[in-house]
Amino acid sequence: MKKTLSILLSFIMLLSIISGLSFSAYADTFSGYNYTVINGNEAEITGYFGSSPTTLEIPTNCNGNTVTSIGEGAFSDRDDIQVVTIPATVTKIEDYAFDHCTGLKSVYINGTSVTIGEGAFYGCTSLVGYGGTGSIASLGLNCFTDCTSLKTITISAATTSIGNAVFAGCTALESISVESGNKYYYATDGVLFFKSGDTSLIAYPEGNTATSFTIPDGVKNIRYGAFSNNKYLKSITIPATVTNIDDGAFNKCTALKDVYYNDTEAKWALVSVGTEENAGLINATMHFKSEPDPDPIVFPDVAEGAWYYEAVQYCAQHKFINGYQDGRFGPNDALQRQDFVVILANIAGADLSGYTSCKLSDVQMSAYYGKAVAWAVDKGIIAGYQNGKFGVGDPITREQVATILYRYMKSPAVSDVDSKLAKFPDKGNISEFAKAPLAWAVENNIISGMQDGTVAPKSTAVRAQIASIIMRMDQNGMFNA
Template identity: 25%
Template sequence: MRKKNLFKRCILGALSMALLVPVVGAVSPPVVVQAEDISQLPEPTDEWAAANGWVKEGFDYVKSEGTLLYRLKYTTTYWEMQENSENWHWFISVEAIDPYATTGKVVIPSSVDGYPVLSIARYAFKNAPISEVVISEGVQEVGLAAFEGCKSLQSVSLPNSLLFLDQASFSQTGLKDITIPSSVKAVGTDALYYVSNSITFEGNAPEVLYADDGSLSVYGDVVVNCYSNTTGWDQFSLYRLTDQGWVTSTDINIIQNGEPPVVEATSVSVSPASVTLDEGGSATVTATVEPSDATDKTITWASADPSIATVSNGVITGVKAGSTTVTATCGNASASVAVTVTAETEPDPEEPGTDPGEPTPDPEPGVTLPYTDVTPDAWYYDTVADVYEKGLMTGMDATTFAPVETLARAQFAIILYRMESEPDIAFEATFKDVTDGQWYTDAILWAADASVVTGYSNGNFGPADKINREQMATMMFRYANAKGLDTSQRADFSSYPDASSVSDYARDAMSWCVANGIISGDNGRLNPQGETARAVCATIISRFYNAYDLQ
């Protein structure tokens, strides 16, 4: 292979780390970010980060969701470095937590918690056994060797916002065909090496970086296509590996008759087609556009009644009890999701497997809540007051409890840790994503030592992952066993319509919770995979504490 000029890239990358400094005067981030507002995005606060599941790491913030790790940082993208831009701003880069454990389809979102995803990090998915990549509109660059060596990769959808494919970004993959959108301004010389059938450029010839003669490295008989109404191709060259070795050529296939034909979206399908949520709970819906080669597969999401449920990039969040629809639209095609939002209620004597008794006593007289968002007429007032009085749950700040916000795994570990009177814990590297000195470190390490939590198979705990109802049941069950409490009680919950949805590992714990009136159903359902709002958590924890008269 030819010598590549990577010196400028290395210097710029080093400078970006050496000069990284935080912005002074932070304010809370906006809920929705428009592309033109990127340079004006505020610095996140530690309070905002904790509430949204982000962990401080140096000057950055990191958050894991599923198999993906998001890094929120204040700097420029690598493309902006190439352009010598001084436009520093907050943005997110994405990578796999463990590339070797990342399989199947990977979807890169356009934003997370109000900040834009602009970059796929260097080496982000290198050698991952993935088969399909969908990169959402808004992403601007694919980093150095981001998908290099992904031998199972068969399909890639690139957004019209993409500006830069870095060196080896899609090198040595299983791709046979790839289409490069007209927005792309530059590619690394080896970015598309080993694509075996066709490379089609929809726009003008991009700049080829890191090659002395500015030519694009390609493999074998791959056909490189461009369109007759685009420019720059008369100066574009290929460096092709043939049976006779490396050969420089200009054999670009020109497709006549102007721009590529527009393929309209004919249908949109959504999965699942209906969701049921608690207030504050959320669920992700996937939309699929047909045909797969539609020119524009951009999905627009809309809620018919945002006062009941909101939607952002397919993530539906319950606001208040009621029913509405969420619609996914692409061009003239659309599909709808039926959304039902319910509130956690006191046990119903008619509900199967519940105790209509009084599992949670009223708080002691004189308890006054400081929270302006928990009113005395709220169904959860007594249980919030109970856990507040016992010191098990605190507010997001001095006057805000945030009853409908969902709870993270780390936050629930802290509640149990407080129940155990917060014993001293020496740091031990138990989970890859739990480092020393974090606000949740002691609680998670105590929970692991007590066998209350076990973490994921990839070695992570997922502190920021939203906890669901069956995970909560399992952690309480393990905690009760660790304390030597009587956990022999069991209830037959098979009459719940979603009983079969309870995971095998959680069935004993869920049966125990139902038998003790700790979990009494969510609108007639167990909702085992449903995320848990803070008010619901307060109710469940209060029932658990008082069922065993823990002191």
């Protein structure tokens, strides 16, 4: 009897304990959505069983529970959804949430500091971009892998973390930009970099059709998958500041033939280069500097840490661009048209001795630029204005720089001009004569967009910008073609 009573009391106590427990997670449905309640009153969308939709608006709440996340694989492998709007209440999109939604074209994210998980949009082959009023805190590993329709993408100012190979297999991706104010990432020439701590090159777009690229000085790391699958790059210049190249950084770069390292072979031996999935780099022909750099030319207005320092030194030491008589270089000064022609004559090593006249009425042959302009007219590099003048003293514009360089390079064929310029919102401001030259310059990474995404064809080019352009072209062998 005592034993029976003891068992009964124990059972009653167990029931009282169980009744005191609160289960914080349970599954339910709402308007065609499956969801799970988490953390008491938050809902995570786990699937959709409603009628086949093309446009889907995720609800802000399910039966009074605030929707805060899209669950792992919630919409995976659906081909019917084309547009998804995610409300401001959602702060997390879990791994593979929209994996292989092959019909998905647009995603509108409206939450603040949203975390996007691994492979969240993996294989969304129709996706052309995301928008909305929200901000994104992190992009997980492979989150946009194989999004083959993605052409451009903008990283949020709030983004603090980007996983490896986020854009792997995005074969149409031409350019990456970063919103101003981001403390961790930036983009230059459409290429994504990490700037906190050791500067790293994160992603070079697979759809960038340029055949050469110069990694900016100061970059230390080239991350996993950075250049992978790019089928266009034939040559790349690596600065002496690079100390590490990850495995897979140049995976399947089948066109890469020449790698130029801006230091000696002995210094290259000290660079940590991953041997896994890096055949594109390992099989390329390496080119090294055989002699130490000459003593730097001191310009009081060119600080050693300035972004243009290397380019100014390069052009000055090669006698492409000279400083002023007072010793300054004038990096932020507008470059005048005649001075750009003088620079090209210096690069060409042109024999100007035979030029005694010029058909352009404002060109004085006795002036420092006279013979160079006459040479450029003779070679078909410049034609002057419709009024018969050259425009001596006029600041040179970005589209004029592109046009003169294009003619200097003997006007190479350019295909799909309009498509190459389509990404620039101010493309309508480009003069007709400059469209093919600008498309060529953009394709070959000679001129890139401004920080606001425009190409600014009528903006004045400054001397530091010209030095950077000339250095890149010369290092990539374009002036030897």
